[in-house]
Amino acid sequence: MSDQTDFNSNNDNDVVVSVRIRVARNLAGFPFTGRASDSQRQEVLQMVTHAPLGGAFPDGLAWVNMTQASAQERQLLVERHLVSKHFAQSTLPRALGLGHSEQLGVMVNEEDHLRIQSIFPGFRLNEAFDLARSFDQALEETVDFAFHQRWGYLTACPTNVGCGIRLGAMLHLPALRYSGEIERVKRAAKDLHLAVRGYYGEGTDAIGNFYQVSNQVTLGASEEELLQHFRDEVIPKLIDYERTARQMLLEKNRPLIEDKVYRARATLKVARLLGAEEATKLLSTLRFGISSGLLHNLSIECVEQLLLQVQPAHLAQIDPFAAEEEKGRLSRAILVRRALGDYAEGNPEI
Amino acid sequence: MVHEVVIQNGNKMELHLCAEHAAAKGYILPTVPVTQILKQFAATGKSLKAQKAAARCCEACGLTFAEFRQTGRFGCATCYDSFMPSVAAIIERAQSGAVSHRGRTPKRIEGQADRAAVRRQLIKEIESAVAAEQYERAASLQGRLHQMGAEKKPPTEPTT
Numbered sequence A: 001m002s003d004q005t006d007f008n009s010n011n012d013n014d015v016v017v018s019v020r021i022r023v024a025r026n027l028a029g030f031p032f033t034g035r036a037s038d039s040q041r042q043e044v045l046q047m048v049t050h051a052p053l054g055g056a057f058p059d060g061l062a063w064v065n066m067t068q069a070s071a072q073e074r075q076l077l078v079e080r081h082l083v084s085k086h087f088a089q090s091t092l093p094r095a096l097g098l099g100h101s102e103q104l105g106v107m108v109n110e111e112d113h114l115r116i117q118s119i120f121p122g123f124r125l126n127e128a129f130d131l132a133r134s135f136d137q138a139l140e141e142t143v144d145f146a147f148h149q150r151w152g153y154l155t156a157c158p159t160n161v162g163c164g165i166r167l168g169a170m171l172h173l174p175a176l177r178y179s180g181e182i183e184r185v186k187r188a189a190k191d192l193h194l195a196v197r198g199y200y201g202e203g204t205d206a207i208g209n210f211y212q213v214s215n216q217v218t219l220g221a222s223e224e225e226l227l228q229h230f231r232d233e234v235i236p237k238l239i240d241y242e243r244t245a246r247q248m249l250l251e252k253n254r255p256l257i258e259d260k261v262y263r264a265r266a267t268l269k270v271a272r273l274l275g276a277e278e279a280t281k282l283l284s285t286l287r288f289g290i291s292s293g294l295l296h297n298l299s300i301e302c303v304e305q306l307l308l309q310v311q312p313a314h315l316a317q318i319d320p321f322a323a324e325e326e327k328g329r330l331s332r333a334i335l336v337r338r339a340l341g342d343y344a345e346g347n348p349e350i
Numbered sequence B: 001m002v003h004e005v006v007i008q009n010g011n012k013m014e015l016h017l018c019a020e021h022a023a024a025k026g027y028i029l030p031t032v033p034v035t036q037i038l039k040q041f042a043a044t045g046k047s048l049k050a051q052k053a054a055a056r057c058c059e060a061c062g063l064t065f066a067e068f069r070q071t072g073r074f075g076c077a078t079c080y081d082s083f084m085p086s087v088a089a090i091i092e093r094a095q096s097g098a099v100s101h102r103g104r105t106p107k108r109i110e111g112q113a114d115r116a117a118v119r120r121q122l123i124k125e126i127e128s129a130v131a132a133e134q135y136e137r138a139a140s141l142q143g144r145l146h147q148m149g150a151e152k153k154p155p156t157e158p159t160t
Helices: A038-049 A071-079 A085-089 A125-140 A174-178 A182-191 A223-270 A276-291 A300-309 A312-318 A325-339 B019-024 B034-044 B048-055 B065-071 B086-094 B115-131 B135-150
Strands: A016-025 A062-065 A095-099 A104-108 A114-121 A165-172 A194-197 A210-215 B002-008 B011-017
Touching: A016 A125, A038 A095, A038 A104, A071 A085, A071 A312, A104 A125, A114 A125, A125 A165, A125 A223, A165 A223, A165 A276, A174 A182, A174 A223, A174 A276, A182 A194, A182 A223, A210 A223, A223 A276, A223 A325, A276 A300, A276 A325, A300 A312, A300 A325, A312 A325, B115 B135
Parallel strands: none
Antiparallel strands: A016 A114, A016 A165, A062 A095, A095 A104, A104 A114, A165 A210, A194 A210, B002 B011
């Protein structure tokens, strides 16, 4: 991917948290979800959930009926980035299909009848692309997608028409943020026809300096051309910007960065009450410390896992009492201290 | 950035604008959200012709163009044909000037694609663009027409 080796680690995961491919499709012969009647939406659900998928998906998908899922379960899916907030909050008949150890998610009756998503950790864009495409093709063997000779695959919003494919990467860009370069990078990204969004997508904040970057143009280029451009030009460029900013910060302002990282570690090790947002920000700083070589006895994978576990719905899975906010703050602090090795049962002083 | 070449009375004039100045001069930049593009469309729609356009509705799902402008979402596949030629202008703006699909075609219609109809439509739009002195757009459409001529039908997969 990139020639720089100083910060290079597994799948460029010092900067690339995960990648996502999202394909929008609609069934031919039905109005799009927003215009369809409930019985038509039910019919779309039936057709998709019962479609044979062939040899590539011998076990099919595990389907979650979203209208029967609890608020906490829906929130859990949002925290895992498997569904959009809009989809989680919708009241329409809808379902989520999961496969390949949750690397594949299929939303039925989102804004389009189908939103096929594949998510992989690190910069494994080819694998994500292949998985989404293989599901798309397997389904197309048995159902007809709305297609136009000139505009390609048709979608409810004209910004998705054509290939209907969006390639996205969740990037960790703390050094660009600390150095004040992030706004310049955002402008450059716009010139490259990229959308830069927050932690949970459109309209959300970049909590913990996590940014979702994705292509905005889906028409006029083949799927492979879009993939190649995103994989070989766009993301490597952003990775290089962040790595250069990290090197510059460490060369020019090492005490400041060390202070941020070690304070974050100390806070996480001693805090008795932790909010989800505070924990996310502090863990983000730890992640930065690890990938910059300042912290050694901790792995990025461990921090990634904690980043998920400290989110409210995930925490409530571990500790049912944590659903209540104040108890959640207590429970989150214990979880983090335990994971960082500074928690001992019966020793409240630690 | 906006680069435009204007040829007027045989004189060629080049215009180079940064994003801010281009926006100030009323150019719609490629990354502008579709809803904003549609609002600009609405702002110009004060003529009788534009009012008629807003009242047009899709023959299949009944969505009016005014409703589309409000939400930025089509109601069904037929809307794409019902609201031509406005659709072409909106898509091209939202998609950074791209004028047609170049990606995969569903297996079921491979080889049946009515490429001649798409070519005829592109030629018609090139003529309109030239008449309106939109030379950059005309060149983009011309480029796509050439590409279509050069594109070969993808080989069909062997059946087992």
